[in-house]
Amino acid sequence: MSSTTAQGTKATTSTKDGRIGDILLDVKGLKKYFPIQRGFLRRTVGYVKAVDDVSLYVRSGETLGLVGESGCGKTTASRCIIRLYEPTAGQVFFKTRALSPDGTPKMVNLLELSREEMNRVRQEIAMIFQDPINSLNPRMTVADIIAEPMVIHGKYVKGESEERIVELLRRVGLRPDHLRRYPHEFSGGQRQRIGIARALALNPSLVLCDEPVSALDVSIQAQTLNLLQDLQEEFKLSYIFVAHDLSVVQHISDRIAVMYVGKVVEMASSEELYTNPMHPYTEALLSAVPKPDPLYKSDRIIMQGDVADPSNPPSGCYFHPRCQYAVDLCKQKAPEFREVKPDHWVACHRAEELKLRGVY
Amino acid sequence: MAVAAAPAVPAKRKELSQSYWSLVWYRFKKNKLGVLGGIVLIVLYISFALIPEFLAPYALENRSQFVEAPPTAIQLFDEQGRFQAPFVYGLERRVDVAKRLRTWVPDTDRKYPVRLFVQGDEYQLLGLIPMNIHLFGIDADPREARIFLLGADALGRDYLTRILYGGRLSLLIGLIGQFLTIVLGMTLGVISGYYGGPVDMFVQRFTEFLAAFPNIPLFMALSAAIPNYWSPIAVYFMLTIILAFLGWGGLARQVRGLVLSLREREYALAAKSFGASDLRIMFRHLLPGTTSHVIVIATLSIPGMILAETALSWLGLGLRPPLTSWGTLLQDAATIRAIRFTPWLLWVVPPILITIFAYNMLGDGLRDAMDPYSGRG
Ligand SMILES: Nc1ncnc2c1ncn2[C@@H]1O[C@H](COP(=O)(O)OP(=O)(O)OP(=O)(O)O)[C@@H](O)[C@H]1O
Ligand code: SF4
Ligand SMILES: [Mg+2]
Numbered sequence: 001m002s003s004t005t006a007q008g009t010k011a012t013t014s015t016k017d018g019r020i021g022d023i024l025l026d027v028k029g030l031k032k033y034f035p036i037q038r039g040f041l042r043r044t045v046g047y048v049k050a051v052d053d054v055s056l057y058v059r060s061g062e063t064l065g066l067v068g069e070s071g072c073g074k075t076t077a078s079r080c081i082i083r084l085y086e087p088t089a090g091q092v093f094f095k096t097r098a099l100s101p102d103g104t105p106k107m108v109n110l111l112e113l114s115r116e117e118m119n120r121v122r123q124e125i126a127m128i129f130q131d132p133i134n135s136l137n138p139r140m141t142v143a144d145i146i147a148e149p150m151v152i153h154g155k156y157v158k159g160e161s162e163e164r165i166v167e168l169l170r171r172v173g174l175r176p177d178h179l180r181r182y183p184h185e186f187s188g189g190q191r192q193r194i195g196i197a198r199a200l201a202l203n204p205s206l207v208l209c210d211e212p213v214s215a216l217d218v219s220i221q222a223q224t225l226n227l228l229q230d231l232q233e234e235f236k237l238s239y240i241f242v243a244h245d246l247s248v249v250q251h252i253s254d255r256i257a258v259m260y261v262g263k264v265v266e267m268a269s270s271e272e273l274y275t276n277p278m279h280p281y282t283e284a285l286l287s288a289v290p291k292p293d294p295l296y297k298s299d300r301i302i303m304q305g306d307v308a309d310p311s312n313p314p315s316g317c318y319f320h321p322r323c324q325y326a327v328d329l330c331k332q333k334a335p336e337f338r339e340v341k342p343d344h345w346v347a348c349h350r351a352e353e354l355k356l357r358g359v360y
Numbered sequence: 361m362a363v364a365a366a367p368a369v370p371a372k373r374k375e376l377s378q379s380y381w382s383l384v385w386y387r388f389k390k391n392k393l394g395v396l397g398g399i400v401l402i403v404l405y406i407s408f409a410l411i412p413e414f415l416a417p418y419a420l421e422n423r424s425q426f427v428e429a430p431p432t433a434i435q436l437f438d439e440q441g442r443f444q445a446p447f448v449y450g451l452e453r454r455v456d457v458a459k460r461l462r463t464w465v466p467d468t469d470r471k472y473p474v475r476l477f478v479q480g481d482e483y484q485l486l487g488l489i490p491m492n493i494h495l496f497g498i499d500a501d502p503r504e505a506r507i508f509l510l511g512a513d514a515l516g517r518d519y520l521t522r523i524l525y526g527g528r529l530s531l532l533i534g535l536i537g538q539f540l541t542i543v544l545g546m547t548l549g550v551i552s553g554y555y556g557g558p559v560d561m562f563v564q565r566f567t568e569f570l571a572a573f574p575n576i577p578l579f580m581a582l583s584a585a586i587p588n589y590w591s592p593i594a595v596y597f598m599l600t601i602i603l604a605f606l607g608w609g610g611l612a613r614q615v616r617g618l619v620l621s622l623r624e625r626e627y628a629l630a631a632k633s634f635g636a637s638d639l640r641i642m643f644r645h646l647l648p649g650t651t652s653h654v655i656v657i658a659t660l661s662i663p664g665m666i667l668a669e670t671a672l673s674w675l676g677l678g679l680r681p682p683l684t685s686w687g688t689l690l691q692d693a694a695t696i697r698a699i700r701f702t703p704w705l706l707w708v709v710p711p712i713l714i715t716i717f718a719y720n721m722l723g724d725g726l727r728d729a730m731d732p733y734s735g736r737g
Contacts, residue, residue, distance in 0.1 A: 079629075084629055084632055120635070122633065129626045135630050136630075138627075138649075139648045149634040152631075152634055152637075198630075
């Protein structure tokens with residue numbers, strides 16, 4: 001199996017509006033194989049390659065959209081980054097202040113940290129979960145839920161922290177008298193706001209948002225997205241924003257990474273990806289994005305066949321059975337994930353020669 | 361000068377927040393049988409475990425000449441049929457030559473009034489307050505006459521007193537034993553479910569071993585291993601530990617199963633993502649999700665423990681005299697001779713049955729109230 005890594009990522013690139021800075025997170029060749037065990041002796045008979053070579057990076061202050069069909073490994077990848085799952089291989093570099101005594105930031109490979117060190121770094125990486133019902137403990141009050149990260153890191157100070165919790169609650173649009181209530185007394189959108197307040201409790205620098213709005217009503221989705229954007233501005237957050245279709249991430253992402261069966265197949269700035277996609281899978285996804293212009297003739301690319309099975313992926317390029325541009329080479333050799341243009345990464349043999357259709 | 365109208369004070373909104381437990385309580389209250397079971401148990405525990413000294417007319421070991429006296433009838437009418445304050449007749453020994461039996465018959469010449477709050481044997485209420493007041497008794501020298509509402513045993517001791525005192529050990533062995541079971545079962549269950557792997561394997565196989573082994577022989581073997589020179593109190597605690605030790609397996613399996621499903625809940629992952637320790641995740645996030653099930657299982661299995669103590673003591677393997685429990689009382693009652701000549705010794709059975717029914721009613725009520733499928737939990 002091939003292992004292409006995003007080597008030589010530039011430390012800084014054009015800063016669009018000044019708020020985007022250095023590389024904050026740099027993931028290289030991340031893999032997570034879940035063993036498939038059968039029988040009484042629980043012999044391993046194979047692996048689900050849920051994440052099979054993911055390389056991406058996030059600059060501080062920006063939002064990286066991570067997009068792909070259901071089951072392509074987005075959740076697994078984001079959980080590997082914060083080591084909720086132990087990755088099978090790869091490197092996750094993160095710029096942290098938690099490990100140096102004087103608080104100077106330094107790049108460390110999270111996968112090499114001890115448990116105790118990793119827990120300290122977890123103050124700086126927060127997670128927002130997809131399911132607003134399941135991600136809040138039903139037996140804890142809102143106050144306890146938001147206080148928990150502070151309590152865990154010994155940063156809960158009576159009085160002071162309570163004020164901060166009230167402030168956080170206000171900031172996400174809830175009322176202080178909600179503090180003593182339990183999660184089941186809130187609507188889905190409100191619960192997600194509680195989850196957001198909890199994520200902000202320790203002033204993280206990176207927030208992993210795993211489909212934070214996909215369980216919500218469409219009317220509430222936009223509100224929640226706006227809130228996340230406001231908070232990003234206010235607290236200088238960086239986001240990895242997971243979503244399963246491009247239309248959600250379009251407006252809030254500075255850059256987008258597209259995943260297909262455990263691999264990132266294309267990564268570029270949103271504008272570049274929309275106007276000038278270089279991977280046939282991205283093109284197919286873009287053709288499915290609803291167009292605002294009613295006169296626009298729909299020419300949606302209908303992909304042949306099913307998504308590949310991560311426990312038994314096809315040879316060569318995983319996308320070749322469904323790719324209308326596939327050639328013989330695609331069946332034999334896996335394409336490398338390479339920087340075809342500055343800041344535009346693609347894993348396709350024919351990236352340069354194909355002229356793919358974007359949206360605009 | 362115009363007086364500004366006082367600003368309308370917003371009526372203080374009633375706190376609507378309801379925790380999971382207040383919802384459970386609300387549902388439980390609607391279950392009449394469950395509430396009844398709970399009340400019966402409270403009454404039982406108060407009267408048998410807390411204040412039997414006060415309720416019983418005599419001290420536990422207070423012997424008398426009235427060997428195997430039948431239950432005393434409380435009289436309300438004298439020989440002429442006139443209504444009187446409650447009184448009892450004295451007892452007279454009579455030998456029934458035909459049956460070759462010595463019996464006790466009422467001596468209608470001697471009357472003793474029944475009184476409430478009489479002075480009698482000294483005791484310490486709750487082990488603290490020295491007292492000699494008993495709920496009821498008769499106005500008489502105890503050497504001369506006594507009141508035996510449920511008869512007397514072979515040493516002339518009041519059987520009601522013995523049942524009241526015996527309840528303390530029997531009822532508490534259920535509670536203490538179940539408490540130990542819960543501690544053991546929950547801890548091992550949560551560790552097994554959370555860590556999985558070899559720990560889980562070991563705990564699982566061990567509980568299977570316990571489940572597969574027939575209980576009574578195991579009880580017998582373990583209780584036979586208690587040295588007989590130990591003090592009765594040490595034997596009591598050892599027995600409690602044995603009962604708990606054999607009982608935790610089932611609970612551990614249930615907790616493990618629940619933890620396996622809760623472990624994948626995102627709130628456990630969320631806690632981990634914020635850097636929570638394993639202990640915190642297990643005891644703050646996973647175990648609270650199992651408490652409702654554990655309470656139900658525990659409530660429903662306390663009767664098993666009480667019965668196990670009773671059965672063991674009855675077999676002569678549990679508590680031994682001078683300790684008095686329902687089991688040791690049953691041992692005296694369950695002989696052909698006792699059933700033939702002193703059938704009142706079987707009065708120990710109703711309290712045992714009532715306790716077991718009450719626990720089952722309470723447990724069923726709690727289960728219905730906590731059922732995760734009957735509402736949001
Ligand atoms: N704990 C696990 N054990 C085994 N296989 C797993 C596990 N978690 C995920 N998988 C498998 O890994 C693959 C990727 O799952 P993942 O949840 O990361 O996808 P996803 O992109 O987040 O999908 P969705 O959009 O539905 O959330 C799936 O095939 C899934 O069945
Ligand atoms: S490598 Fe080949 S099969 Fe894969 S996307 Fe490119 S053209 Fe299609
Ligand atoms: Mg997912």
